[in-house]
Amino acid sequence: MRNPLPAACLLILLLAAARAEENWPQFRGPAGDGASDAVGLPTTWSETENVRWKTPIHGRGWSSPVIWEKQIWLTTATEDGRELSALCIDRDSGKIVHDVKVFDVAEPGKIHPTNSYASPTPVVEPGRVYVHFGTYGTACLDTATGRKLWERRDFPCDHMNGPGSSPMVWENLLVFAVDGTDVQYVVALDKQTGQTAWKTPRSIDYSSFAKDRRKAYSTPSVAVAGDRLELILPGAQAVMGYDPATGRELWKLRYSGYSNVVRPVLWRDLALIGTGADNCELWAVRTGGQGDVTDSHLVWTYNKGLLLKTSPVVVDDLVYFVHDQGVAACVEAATGKVVWRKRLGGEYSASPLAADGKVYFLEQFGKSFVIRPGRKYEELAKNILDHGCMASPAVAGRALFPRTEKHLYRIETP
Secondary structure, eight states, rough: OOHHHHHHHHHHHHHHHHHHHHOOSSSSTTEEEEEBBOSSOOSSSOOSSSEEEEEEOOOOOOOOEEETTTTTEEEETTTTTTTEEEEEEEEOOOEEEEEEEEEEESSSSOOOOTTTOOSSSEEEEEEEEEEEEEGGGGEETTTTTTTTTEEHHHHHHHHOSSOOOOOOTTTTTEEEEEEOSOOOOEEEEEETTEEEEEEEESSSGGSSSSSGGSSSOOOOOEEEEEEEEEEEETTTTTTEETTTTOOOOOEEESSSOSOOOOOOOOETTEEEEHHHHHHHOOEEEEEEOOOOTTTSSSEEEOOOOSSSSSEEEEEEEEEEOOTTSSEEEEEETTTOOOEEEEEOOSSSOOEEEETEEEEEOOOOTTEEEEEEOSSSSSEEEEOSSSOSSSOOOOEEEEEEEEEESSEEEEEEEE
16 A cells, blocks of 8 residues: 655645745645745735736636746636637746637536636646646646647536636646536546546535535645545535545535635644535634544634635634635634634635735735734735736746736736
8 A cells, every 4th residue: 555654745845846946836826725935025016016017818717827937827718618728928028928729619608707717727837737627628738839738528517607626736646626516526637648547426415405506616635634645625515535546535524505616725734614605604624534524523613704715825823814795804723713804895706815924815806905914904005906806816936926807917026
């Protein structure tokens, strides 16, 4: 049997290397938690201040930018969803290097008015970028040429509101959820070939739930839990922990929620997860369980506001997040006790970013708030761009890379 400890060590080393090399390889960064070790990041900006470059992005897409060395990748789609593309932008100049039409879609399904056909964030690593469009297909591209190396278009599902779950790479696997109104499972592909390595159905009997309460849009995270690894992935009505190598379910914890978007954030032996629509609560779940842990592994809950789209970020022992309707909050990671709450206003889909002794909140209509982390709310700056962010920002070097409705920016203090 494979010893999981070397894999855990390898995971930690890879994440550390990604931080040191100033890369942002996946949704919410090197560890998937919205945190960066970058220093010297800008605090203030506008359309005329601290903008090194600003590149128009065609189409409509809410995927976050991912960065490896000098390349930035993101996905986009035509408004009608019939053409799905991947773009590569030069990090230094902002020029578009590759503009690859990945898929044609004959009959796109309907999406929610606030969603896009290119909302899942890619994953990039040396030589390859993995782009994912939910039911419409998954592909691996050569980063030097943009050439398609493999594709899979045989994981159809009814998203109802369009695709949303982003994939992650773990060792030699590309893992993502297929949580539709009709089918619900987790799948891992061999990232070299695109062949299925494992596929695990969700272990909830969804037949008693209405169709719209069977879907989810979350992204997996991998935790070190004692002497094993756990791939943690919320779905409708429950969050599950899996063996990432085999897909075997290790545990599940039930709740009353669906349409989950929040990516699990790991802190010590806790996984911070969102329960999804209706309740929209933030739960702290203890990892390392076995079987149904609903009655034993829930540590605390936060239920003081709508928290559906945005994921939290942890700085030291405090958790920061923003409600969809514009209330920022800080709670203790160990207990969930509220430290402070502050109404920022606006609406939020982008998850907060923590870096350089600051926490960044980017709003849907152009505003952004920069605060100092701590046990009291301390605002450092309020900024504005012409359009707002649905996508979560990326960081590399001394620069922020927010994607707005129309453009990708490199924001950096000269």
